[in-house]
Amino acid sequence: MRTRIEDATVDDVVAGMQTDGYTIVEGILSPAEVAAAKQSLQDVLAATPTGRNDFEGFSTRRVYALFAKTRAFDGPATHPLILGVLDRVLGEYQFSAPVGIQIGPGEKAQVLHRDDAVYPLPRPHQEVVVNTMWPLDDFTVENGATRLVPGSQHRTDAPDESETVPAEMPAGSVMIYPGSVWHGGGANTTDRPRLGVIIEYCSSWLRPQENHVLAVPREVAAELPERLQELLGYNIYPPFVGYVDGRHPRRVLQG
Template identity: 40%
Template structure:
């Protein structure tokens, strides 16, 4: 029977990345403390209490989803900016990009009676147009309560990121991301996975925070989930992570339509918040830009 490997928080990052390279999934146990878990529950409860369940089999007829987590939970902001997670995300994604971004945020609560989700690869959100040699996502699932096979722990097919795209797993090739509350499950956009069946009488709650190259469109539109009047309250680091920054020399600039003095013309989004930061402001040479346009 396939299993998801578990490591401790003090495991060297290189070792964790090696497991991800081999299996495309790993669990770091006991990452959060009880106060952080309680804070997230408190932040999300008002929204989970009122949101509707899914409308189809993929989103889950007994599953609730709450987004805009950066605007709704300061503790989720801390998770998104976690130094160890971001160091791993950078190591994993930056061979394919100049910078990465927060791609997706969602609290997903699988309720009693939910059936298992079809196994899928998250990279399919872009329609299959990206060559498989390019990794598109570094994804995290934070367990807010215990994840068990019985209550809907995420299904994972370790190693399936290296399979032919049409190969389907045997039953004994499917593992379950069973973990204690406060642990974090990391997986990639290329591995087969899906929500599990909940045969218990209690819900399973996880916080999903996914990262992707800055040149890809985000699954969650952060500029509407966190418009400027909300994002201005964030730290510069968080604003940059959700996309209020350029992803390359001219990728993601903006012009203020109300600016009649030319101060905010074709500039990095940081400028709207009064920041001077723009790590892509300078270009080494035009020749280098042309050279780097084809990998």
């Protein structure tokens, strides 16, 4: 499903995720916000090596520890529409894998996968992962738009490449998809890189893919808004999963 931010409701976004396996919301970031986010990643990308395996992509740069390296995604990560969808789909949640992904010229298509496959849960199971893809370049078939298999969140067999559709979308959009949908980065056949940022969330009772409490320096985390601190792991899953010395982990940041 595809909509624009002016018209988007939590109900619509969740409905699109349930039927198609993804919803694209255009216009959620202004051109100025896209330019600022892109600019904030330029030096970081210049210092980031290309991938070490087929999954990361040998011509792709991945910016891990994103919230240690830029403040440009503090707002998008806590956008009311996104949090409304997460409240509905996951209930209690945290960041799992926030990653800048710059697919370089010549990169081949990433293997199709499900983001929730990192957790050894028998299927079918409740959604435990929701991902958001924020394109900072226009995503096209040619430059490596994410490919998804519509409706594949309900599949029990592995889909075929021929079943994928490209998530073409302008920079400034966001695509929201459950961890159960089959997808992968596209091949980049152009001579320019394709930059997007995934902010992936998982249920609060799971271990996130990245260990944010170690990845983001404590003095940086201490200055962030409380909701961001919670998403980085300074929170509990009620009644007390994640405590520190018997107390709420927020106390650690308060000194």
